[in-house]
Amino acid sequence: MNAPLRRVAISVLVLFTLLIINVNYIQVVRSDELRNNSGNTRVLAEEYDRERGSIIVAGDPIALSAPTGDRLTYLRKYPQGELYAGVTGYYSLVYGNTGMERAENDVLAGSDPRLFVRRLADLFTGRDPAGGDVVLTLDPAVQKAAMAGLQGKTGAVVALNPSTGAVLGMASTPSYDPNQLSSHHPQKIRAYSEQLDAADPDPRNNQAIGERYAPGSVFKVIVSAAALKAGYKPDSMLKAPNVLDLPGSSATIRNFGGESCNGGADQSLIDALTVSCNTAFAQLGMDLGEDKVRSMAEAFGMDGKKFQIPLSVTGSAIGDIDGKAALGQSSIGQLDVAATPMQAAMIAAAVANHGSLMKPYLVDQVRAPDLTVIDRTDPEEFKKPISKDIADQLTTMMISVVEKGSGKAARLPGVKVAGKTGTAQVGEGVPDHNWFIGFAPADDPKIAVAVFVKNGGGTGGGVAAPIAHDVMKAYLDGQGG
């Protein structure tokens, strides 16, 4: 019986070797994957044991950790809930963290190298390690005006300080309550999440930076910039027919509502922008050629690349343009041209800042738990799409839009406002998207803003411009201007 016994002994050895190989596979090869799996709440649970830093807007925390009596020492709270949800994101036992909670997690959790000295000190003094605070650039008045304007709509508002790139407001609707995703009750978290899943669109999608839409006539600012760069002047005359036949295709381009721009006669560039003449800009784009339009769009940041503010902003792009007819349509911001509201705000900001596009940023300061500032964001130029001359000419043209054209709803008493409306066609029977970009005061820009209302159904001037008006007013009032 010994021969089979030996074989049994060897088989047992083989079986156990299999176990050991499998354990190696799980604990070594798949270790990182399992550790970082969003369903794995261990790392998170460990974080709940230390006091996570706050996210602060204008001196008030919009996300903070409050001590609790239960087994997870701290509960994450968002005192203003929906108002800042798109920025803060949530900090969930079940779904991990998103938004700022994720982007600045190292600071908030206290593991950032900039907090190293402090952590070392904690080690020796026996203090419980705590996370650092993140102070945001947001302005509460801007944020509130933006959310109030978007009430009941799906859309986004982005407001930038054009001279620094600081994000003054970033609103996305529909919004949600991050408190309910950050509680300590997995069942309730799941139930709330399912409720959000069922909504359309999911309120957790950030419309301001995570979604792209056809910008419509807002794109005409970029085409205008390309034209000015190519030697056109604001008073250069453009063909502005009532109906534009697109070459090599049976399609035609008409103006909004079938109106004519100038009775079918030629029209100056500034006037074409003021009334948002589709036929003139489609023809202008085709005259300029794809290269000039594309390179100008890319110069403004529509190069398809995502970037961090530190939230990740989806890349905007003008897409493939197949032939002249497509170029005509793309030149009025239709077809495959797609921009995030953040990108739209950047267009306004670049014009406002004399052609220099500052890199948008949300984090003003990083503070240690003892409130000493350990890092501060220095504004930096992101891109330089146009010269000061061209920027100033565009400003003049955009002032005309607000004073005489489609953007009258954005006028502010005593302050010059520059802007551009957009009404993007989405499809047969689907309400149009409504846009407005602009900045104020036009002669000394302090705020650049983009408003997007998804399927708003009206015009950019009718639906989006009033919201921009409120947002700019809220900011300028607060600045004592």
Add this chain to the structure above:
Amino acid sequence: MAGPSTDPRGAGAGAAGNAVPKRRGTEAALLGFAVLITVVAQCIVDVTVTGSLSTELATFSAWIAGLWVVAHLVVRRIAPYADPLLLPCVALLVGLGLAVIHRLDLAGQQGEKASREDAPVQLLWATLGVALFVVILVVVRDHRLLSRYAYTLALLGLGLLALPALLPGSISEVNGAKIWIRLAGFSIQPGEFAKICLIVFFAAYLDEKRDVLALASRKVAGLELPRGRDLGPVLMAWVLSILVLVFERDLGSSLLLFGIFVVMLYVATERASWLLIGVGLFAGGAFIAYQIFGHVRVRVDTWLDPFAYQDSTGYQLVQSLFGLGTGGLFGAGLGGGRPDQVPVAKSDFIASAVGEELGLFGLVAVIVVYLVLVERGLRTSLIVRDAFGKLLAAGLAFALAWQVFVVLGGVTGLLPLTGLTTPFLAYGGSSLVANFALVALLVRMSDAARRPAAPHPVPLQQLGEAPTEVVKP
């Protein structure tokens, strides 16, 4: 594998009269080491989780040390030639298990509602286990006596196995498996004891019938197949396993019983054809079970893609994998992880708690300790002199191996989950006590195997085999 302590030369040439090393000193030293690890593990758990040593630590240490001193003294007295590694392996596993259960108790107490402390209960069960260990060593002075009671034990085993199925579900059913008897706050899994009774019976039965079962009738493709009518016993074992699966919904015990029987049949007859027949029957049974029984299908589907079911049936396994993955190479340290996030971590999933807190090194160490235990058991089987003893030791050792493989394989996603307990390590009275009985029998047989100058005539056949038992430095 083979230390000098198992050198069986003395067993073969006992007539020379020279003293065979008893190795009791080795056992004592190793037990001391196991106790040291047990106590240190308790201290680490206390300090890490609560920040101070618990007041019961001294009592606990004295108690656990006392247990192994008693066990050691009894072995020294009435099984002096026993394998010196068996008991220390058990002591280490039990001690580690106690530390992990204590650690999970503390995690439970931090929760919103205070949970029952299981570690002291487990210590009581361990005490009971050691008591049974002693009783078996005292009562069973010669393991061959057991074969006389083979049929009684078979009946007892079948009765224990069938009992939960016959009882109303309110008493016997937990989480869908009808394998319990729950009375007055205590839960007993009679299947654990049935397993040992049935192994004794299998050994006796196969010892008696092995010549017949080894008869081959025809050769097919180079393989000697048994006669049709000799298929009876293996079919019986198969039917028994299927019955367990149907009436108790216990995939683990079903797999365990059938596996043990087939391997013992193979050892008894030395015919690989039995293995193939066993594998064939198993495959057939598994296929039918998958088709017919929803609970088997759920287990298999969950095993194939646990992450697809991570919010439902796969939750436990996925949490276990998260724990293991987070533990990584070195683990979070005792008390440093979150093993309480895995449901029923104290019993079924204790291995994932070990993997999370002691890391890959800790878990592999535990697997190796099991391997040592099993291989020492198989070695006992190799050197014991009588056929019944060989079969019994092989059956017991393999039962341990198979159970460890199936459980750890389940917890780590290598096999579908079955719901068996991890021997010695996991919380659970019946499992612990029954496995002490199992080890008591192995200790008894290893003593018989290494005891020089057998007082009874050695059968010729064994003498003929002696050289194969001798070598192995």
